[in-house]
Amino acid sequence: MKRLLTRLNIDTYIILLASMVLLASILPARGIGATVAGICADAGIFALFFLHGARLSRQAVVDGARHWRLHLTVAAMTFVIFPLCGIAIRAIPHLDPAIGTGMLFLTLLPSTVQSSIAFTAMARGNVAAAVCSASFSNLAGIFITPLLVALLITGKQGGFSVDAVMTIVFQLLLPFLAGHFLRPWIAEWIARRKTMLMVVDRGSILLVVYTAFSAAVVEGLWARISLAYFGTVALLSAILLTIVLLLSREVGRWFGFSREDSIVLQFCGSKKSLASGVPMAGVLFTAPQIGVVILPLMFFHQFQLMICAVLARRYAAAIEREEIATAG
Known part of the structure; x- marks a missing residue:
């Protein structure tokens, strides 16, 4: 089964996420169970952002500043072009407001780290620049994403308040800064326990997804969502990914980036x-909202892995053909 999923470019983690949605649909957490699950999910979010901070090398921040044109362009794709697309999607006439909110939230999130670097390496791009760009994006997302959500989503609903700011500070920012501050003492310990910490990372997100969908199911989620709803989310996610992939490729050409840097722009931009988006949704939205809000992110995450895996292989194959032709 694992071999089949790999061949189809289907992330096994998506299967686990879907399993959490199914479990929450059949056995949603209620009453005391929901309270306990919520406390555990909050603890998981705290641990997740603590580890994000501990993994961010200070040297990566310093090195990243040297390639500022590329990193600013990636940041513009992530926090300007994407949100503009999200605003345009939400403005589509007769679109379900819940879909519009979920799609807009998706566009406000930072870039991935692991998969951006992995696909850049696979495509034989500038891996060092990818590390810096992806790290910068995640660091900036701690500050920028909550601000954009407040300006474009929750603030318009009257939901952004001093309490919301304090929640963001205590659950996202402080653990991130604490992890980064303690990095000199715990970095080696973390490096030796990658498997265990991956379980903490992924387990935290799975728990947040379960609690989010439990709350949404109790509030009547599946009575409001149809197959047409899922189809619309999938279609919009696919269109959004196509637009940003094409646009990032063209922007790289317009700015005269080398092929290696253009690959970074496309895969990081x-x-x-998903790793940042799910816990952020858990902090920024009310419990019944979270399940609906993260649905587009789950679709987009799978699509980006499938399509970028194909693109990375094609780029690598093209470079290999050129090298063979040059050698010949």
Whole structure:
């Protein structure tokens, strides 16, 4: 089964996420169970952002500043072009407001780290620049994403308040800064326990997804969502990914980036982070809203992995053909 999923470019983690949605649909957390699950999910979010901070090398921040044109362009794709697309999608006439909100939230998130770097390496791009760009995006997302959500989503609903700011600070920013501050003492310990920490990372997100969909199911989620709803989300996610992939490729040409840097722009500038998005949604939205809000992100995450895997292989194959032709 794992071999089949790999061949189809289907992330096994998506299967686990879908399993959490199914479990929440059949056995949603209620009453005391929901309270306990919520506390555990909050603890997981705290741990997740603490580890994000601990993994961010200070040297990566310093090195990133040297290639500022590329990193600013990636940041513009992530936090300007993407949100403009999200605003345009939400303005589509007769679109379900819940879909519009979920799609807009998706566009406000930072880029991924692991998959952006992995696809850049696979495509034989500038891996060092990809590390810096992806790290910068995640660091900036701690500040920029909540601000954009407040300006474009929750603020318009009257939901952004001093309490919301304090929640963001205590659950996202402080653990991130604490992890980064303690990095000199814990970096080696973390490096030796990658498997265990990956379980913490992914387990935290799975728990947030379960609690989010539990709350939404209790509030009557499946009575409001149809197959047409899922189809619309999938279609819009696919269209959005196509637009940003094409646009990032053209922007690289307009700015005269080398092929290696253009690969960085395409793979770092077209991604959205599930690892950051799910816990951020858990902090920024009310419990019944979270399940609906993260649905587009789950679709987009799978699409970006499938399509970018194909693109990375094609880029690598093209470079290999050129090298063979040159050698010949």
